[in-house]
Amino acid sequence: MFTTRPTLQGTFGMASSTHWLASQTAMAVLEDGGNAYDAAVAAGFVLHVVEPHLNGPAGEVPAVVAPAGGPVRVLCGQGVAPRGASVEHYTSLGLGLVPGTGPLAAAVPGAFDAWMTLLRDHGTLSLERVLGYAIGYAERGHPAVERVGETVETVRELFETEWATSAALYLPGGRPPAPGALLKNPALAATWQRLLSESAAAGPGREQRIEAARRVWREGFIADALLAASARPTMDTSGERHTGTLTGDDLAGWEATYEDPVTYDWNGWTVCKAGPWSQGPALLQQLALLPDDMTPESLTPDGTTSDGAATGSAFMDAAFVHRLIEGTKLAMADREAWYGDAGGPGGVPVEALLSAEYNRARRALIGESASRELRPGSPQGREPRLPAHAAAVASGQAPVDGPRNPRSAGAGEPTVARNGATSGDTCHIDVVDRWGNMISATPSGGWLHSNPVVPELGFPLGTRLQMTWLEPGLPNSLTPGRRPRTTLTPSLALRDGQPVLAFGTPGGDQQDQWQLHFFLSVALRPYVRGGLDLQGAIDAPNWHTDSFPGSFYPRAMRPGSVTVESRTSREVTDGLRQRGHDVEVGPAWSEGRLCAVARDPETGVLSAAANPRGMQGYAMGR
Numbered sequence: 001m002f003t004t005r006p007t008l009q010g011t012f013g014m015a016s017s018t019h020w021l022a023s024q025t026a027m028a029v030l031e032d033g034g035n036a037y038d039a040a041v042a043a044g045f046v047l048h049v050v051e052p053h054l055n056g057p058a059g060e061v062p063a064v065v066a067p068a069g070g071p072v073r074v075l076c077g078q079g080v081a082p083r084g085a086s087v088e089h090y091t092s093l094g095l096g097l098v099p100g101t102g103p104l105a106a107a108v109p110g111a112f113d114a115w116m117t118l119l120r121d122h123g124t125l126s127l128e129r130v131l132g133y134a135i136g137y138a139e140r141g142h143p144a145v146e147r148v149g150e151t152v153e154t155v156r157e158l159f160e161t162e163w164a165t166s167a168a169l170y171l172p173g174g175r176p177p178a179p180g181a182l183l184k185n186p187a188l189a190a191t192w193q194r195l196l197s198e199s200a201a202a203g204p205g206r207e208q209r210i211e212a213a214r215r216v217w218r219e220g221f222i223a224d225a226l227l228a229a230s231a232r233p234t235m236d237t238s239g240e241r242h243t244g245t246l247t248g249d250d251l252a253g254w255e256a257t258y259e260d261p262v263t264y265d266w267n268g269w270t271v272c273k274a275g276p277w278s279q280g281p282a283l284l285q286q287l288a289l290l291p292d293d294m295t296p297e298s299l300t301p302d303g304t305t306s307d308g309a310a311t312g313s314a315f316m317d318a319a320f321v322h323r324l325i326e327g328t329k330l331a332m333a334d335r336e337a338w339y340g341d342a343g344g345p346g347g348v349p350v351e352a353l354l355s356a357e358y359n360r361a362r363r364a365l366i367g368e369s370a371s372r373e374l375r376p377g378s379p380q381g382r383e384p385r386l387p388a389h390a391a392a393v394a395s396g397q398a399p400v401d402g403p404r405n406p407r408s409a410g411a412g413e414p415t416v417a418r419n420g421a422t423s424g425d426t427c428h429i430d431v432v433d434r435w436g437n438m439i440s441a442t443p444s445g446g447w448l449h450s451n452p453v454v455p456e457l458g459f460p461l462g463t464r465l466q467m468t469w470l471e472p473g474l475p476n477s478l479t480p481g482r483r484p485r486t487t488l489t490p491s492l493a494l495r496d497g498q499p500v501l502a503f504g505t506p507g508g509d510q511q512d513q514w515q516l517h518f519f520l521s522v523a524l525r526p527y528v529r530g531g532l533d534l535q536g537a538i539d540a541p542n543w544h545t546d547s548f549p550g551s552f553y554p555r556a557m558r559p560g561s562v563t564v565e566s567r568t569s570r571e572v573t574d575g576l577r578q579r580g581h582d583v584e585v586g587p588a589w590s591e592g593r594l595c596a597v598a599r600d601p602e603t604g605v606l607s608a609a610a611n612p613r614g615m616q617g618y619a620m621g622r
Contacts, residue, residue, distance in 0.1 A: 004612040005619075007528060007535040014608035014621035015039060016595035017429040018054070018506060021142060022046045023610070025133045026431050027620040029125070036437040037065070037122035038130055040429055041115045044443050045134035045192075047427045048111075048459070049185060050142050052448045053151040054506065055427045056459045058109035058226065059445025062274050064261060064492040066499035067122060068436035072492060073258045074274045075441075076483075077114025078464070079107040080254060080341075083480045084245035087470050090478065095238060097389065098466045098478065100553030101450055102236025103229065103244025105463035107484055111443055112217050114256040120210045122437070127199065127209050131192050138458070139189035141182035145616050148183065148448075152176035155449045162235040163452040166460070170448060188458030194221065214255070223251045225456040234452060237553055244461070261492075264288060264354055269523055270494040276348040276475075277341040279551075280489040282331045283512040283519075288359040289327035289366075318575020325545050325562055325581065326366040328513055330375060332548040337376035337384035340475030341483035348475055352379035370580035372559035374548060387469045387476075390549040393557050426488060430502040430597040432606050438599065440490035440502035442511075466553045487551050491515055495601075501532065503596035505611070509551050510544040514592035517542050522596075534596045534609035541565040542591035558582070565591050589613045597621075 008014060013036070015026035025046045026039035034042075040063070048057050055061075061077035085107075090098060099105050119130060152159070152170045159167040169185065170176065177183045195216050202212035216222055230244035261272035264284035271287065273280030338348055352358055358379055365375060374394035376384035386394070426444030431437075445462035453460050467485055468478040476485040487508045493501040501522065505514050521537035528536065542565060546558040562581045564573060566588045576583050593614055598607040608619035 003535045003539045005535055005609070007531065007533060008608045008619050008621045009529060009531055010606055010622040011434060011604055012606070012622045013039070013431070013433045014597045014606045014619065015043065015429070015431045016597050016608045016610045016617070016619040017043055017047065018427045018593055018595065018614075018617045019047060019050050019145070020616060020618035021050050021137065022427075022429060023618045023620045026429065028133070029130070030433055032125070032129070034125045035123065035435060036431040036433040036439050037118050038125040039431045039433070040439045040441055041119045041123060042130045042133050043429050043431070044111075044115050044441065045131060046137060047429065047443055049134050049137045049188065050145070051427050052459070053148050054425050054447060055111070055443040056446025056448070056450075056462070057112045058459055059443060059447070059462045060107070060110040060464060060486065060488065061114045061441055061443040062278060062486070062488050062490055063114070063118065063439055063441035064272055064274070064490045064502070065118070065122065066438040066492055066502075072261055072272050072494070072499065074261045075114055075118055075256060075258055076274070076277075077110040077256045078277065078483045078486055078488070079110035080481050080483050081107055081465055081468070081478055082245040082247060082250040084247065085465060085478060085480055087472055087478050089245065090470050093242065096470060097553055097555060098468055098470060099236035099238045099242070100466045101463055102234045102242055103232070103246070103451060103461060104236060104242045105466045106230060106244050106246055106451065106461040107464040108246065108250050108254045109226065109446070109462060110254075110256060111446065113214055113254070116210050116214050117256040120207055126206050127213055128196055131196060135189050135192050138185040138192070141184040143180045144177035144183040146179040147614070149176035149178060151449060158235065165453045165455045166448065168455070169453050169458070185458045187455065191222065191457045218251045219248070222457060223248060225454050226251065226461060229451065229454045229461055246461075262350055267523060268495060270497070271519070272492045272494065273489060276339040276350055276485070277483045278486050278489050279335055279339065279509075279512055281339070281350055281353065282335050283489065283491065283515055284354055285331040285334060285359065286324070286327050286512065286516045288354055288356070289330060289363050290323075291363075318572045318579070321543065321572055322370070322576060322579050322581070323366060324516065325543070326371060327363075328516070328545055329371060329547050330362050330365060330377070332509070333374045333376040336374065336390050336549060337386055338379070338475055340477070340485045342475055342477045342479040345473070346382060349379040349382065368579060370560050372547070385474065387471050387474055389469065389471070389555055393549050393555065394559070425508060426506040428490070428504040428506055428593070428595045430504065430595050430608075432502065432597040432599050434604075434606075436499070436599060436601075438492065438499045438502050438597070440492050440504050442488045442490045442504050442506075444488050444506075467551050485551070487511055489515070491519070493519070498601040499599065500601065501596065501598045503594060505592055505594040507593065509546070509548070510592075513544045514542050514594060518592070518594050518596070531600060531605055531607045532598045534598060534607055538592070538594045538596065538609050538611050541567040543568070544591060563591065565589065593617055595619070
């Protein structure tokens, strides 16, 4: 089968990320004697530099970690709502939704502490060696990718009239960075240099210095600058200037934590995801909604498009794609009604939502025609409750359209309006090393268009609170000390109890849709060169639906919509339209930005692949 690149194979180490410089950084760390976790941390900090429109140090990062011979764990780098971030406070300001930008939307920053926790507990190299790569790119510059300048251009007016510190960094000479132009961030380089200098005073021990760096972030000069930024009145998507709620106690009192993954066994695989504070269980429920008798033999033969390009999937026929889309709608409706860290009465019924009995009943709702309804279920007999805004959007009593489709910006990039409103996007990195350590991580938030750049630091606050509801009593209500439900959803899969596959993608609400198709393509295809066909699964034409309320401001939806790549066969698009789907055909390479690494436990052979969409994701390895 034709693919854009080969699936890489070797025995030393593999890394895949959404930017080639991050992937090469990870490989450099492996070559320098570091393990997968050293490599992921170094690459993560490089992503903060080279993809500032997609993530930053004051954002967040969930990760699924599988140490060689140890249990799979989820590292939660999603910060909580500050103590002053109550529904009452926001509604008293006349708000019906949390703004999509500005300090009111900022949760306690989580990414930095998560990376430090991972390095302390699972890494082997010093903080100085790991941070050195990011410092170098920030200080000496890196060639800007096209999307950086395009994103800046969309918020040029906001930067020039309101966010002067952002304009100083991202509009040098009054123009956005041109593709390939050297982009520097000397303030960020100076921040990390000062962090290293102050942490070195803690003593010679590796862990001592990492712990000292965490204290500097939470209680030192970085904390001081973040708090000052939160207290500064800032124009946001509401069209007004607001101050944030972040306090010193919020910063000092939060740290990244570990927890058990939510898992689902399917067709010999065990898929591991973060809990219902993420959207991760939605992928598991999409698997649970598949037919009980599904096997490779039950699927249609592999096909090709009219131009001879392989479909990349043995099940890209209209009937099966229809089932996947309708299952996605049901899983995402349950996400809206049940997922969140605030819990609500009785908590989140994850076990019931993934149970065979529940999903047999849900599967029966999938008919021959596309549904335009938002249909959450009743696990354990409990009545679902949708947020009033989501219910109004779903019933047509509120605007249903909005900046949901990422095609206009390309490959899942953020769609940005005048005041910085964005559908959101992110980065991803997967690493596996020769010892069998594996990680899947999805850093995000703290985008350059989230908040004004903190001039002393070189990066802005994040906006993850925009994903909460200003309505009490919901699982995802804005609640002090609770995590906003996030779309960030890294994945790791086992066979016979052994970690085999780490994967993930940017894309906001599309992440677990694109990952579903990728995983099925991997799990149900023949092996290639003795290994999983990662590149073929990534290259396969993909799709997504917006038939549920979006997770980002302004929380829009498009009932019945399906967006497919133009490489999808005419038979599939016609078949979907005949079944009542509103099919929008996007560019040939517009759906998904997947990364993946794999390891065969029997042979030790490692594999990696990366998405060609967006022209910047790369896999490295040997």
